[in-house]
Amino acid sequence: MAVIDLANPTRFLNLVNRVLPWLTAATVLLFAFGLARAMNAPDDYQQGATVKIMFLHVPAAWLGMMGWGVMSAAALGTLVWRHPLADVAGKAAAPIGAAFTFICLVTGSLWGRPTWGTYWVWDARLTSMLVLFLLYLGVMALYWTAEDPGRGSRAAAILSLVGAVNLPIIKFSVDWWNTLHQPASVFRMGGSTIDPSILTPLLIMAVAFTLLFFTLHLAAMRNEILRRRVRSMRLMQAQELAEAGA
Amino acid sequence: MIPSLGPHADFIVASYAVTAFVVAALIAWVVLDYSAQRRILGDLEDRGVTRRSRRMKD
Numbered sequence: 001m002a003v004i005d006l007a008n009p010t011r012f013l014n015l016v017n018r019v020l021p022w023l024t025a026a027t028v029l030l031f032a033f034g035l036a037r038a039m040n041a042p043d044d045y046q047q048g049a050t051v052k053i054m055f056l057h058v059p060a061a062w063l064g065m066m067g068w069g070v071m072s073a074a075a076l077g078t079l080v081w082r083h084p085l086a087d088v089a090g091k092a093a094a095p096i097g098a099a100f101t102f103i104c105l106v107t108g109s110l111w112g113r114p115t116w117g118t119y120w121v122w123d124a125r126l127t128s129m130l131v132l133f134l135l136y137l138g139v140m141a142l143y144w145t146a147e148d149p150g151r152g153s154r155a156a157a158i159l160s161l162v163g164a165v166n167l168p169i170i171k172f173s174v175d176w177w178n179t180l181h182q183p184a185s186v187f188r189m190g191g192s193t194i195d196p197s198i199l200t201p202l203l204i205m206a207v208a209f210t211l212l213f214f215t216l217h218l219a220a221m222r223n224e225i226l227r228r229r230v231r232s233m234r235l236m237q238a239q240e241l242a243e244a245g246a
Numbered sequence: 247m248i249p250s251l252g253p254h255a256d257f258i259v260a261s262y263a264v265t266a267f268v269v270a271a272l273i274a275w276v277v278l279d280y281s282a283q284r285r286i287l288g289d290l291e292d293r294g295v296t297r298r299s300r301r302m303k304d
Contacts, residue, residue, distance in 0.1 A: 049254065050254045057261070075287040096272060102268060212269070220276055227283055
């Protein structure tokens, strides 16, 4: 099957139905393994056991940003090629990305209190992440409340592309501004500054969270395709009733 | 074995609890939405409503 064939919603649904059980099983197994490694990871020499929050906070932050990346790529598909499956992908990614961004903000706040002595500061990293969360809410509002789904999708796609400007701001905020948040410590020039005993469980958890994201995204895309079928069938039913009554 | 979480155990437990709750809510949303859409599609098909593409094939 050529990749382009998957752009057909019916073929895409067949593929999702085949792939989803395997993806779900892989996600559960990797989470079990990752959590076991995370719980047995040693305490940090400065932060103590609170470093265990990192195993949730960091993957959630990455996926919050990746979710917006997925939406931006989908927005191109919607605006340039007007492909319905791209629109489905963008709409399905929004609540999932928002949820991961929310997890990042809450766990970061809970990590900040014992580490920094405060739940929140208006520094560049925290504020740009909060902006990302608000952008997610804006896109969801456009998708879910527009009276004309087509216009809502185009508006959401434009906001997705405009909002992508925030991604490099989040990433480089710790370098561009003087922030309370620590600079990059995993993906940086010169290698990670984290000890392998903590880095390994972190990367396993990151892969587990990524699998969770794609499992939920595929399932949400399947739901959205079915929702659009329901809508089109209801419209046809209404049209038939109107013609019968005329 | 339950690891010792030190003096800030409340913050660690709260982080894992919030994450578990949000992930569980996402899973519930996806699963319940799927069964709802399948049920509505089934009802429409039972009433003889079919999609335009399927009608054209028939």
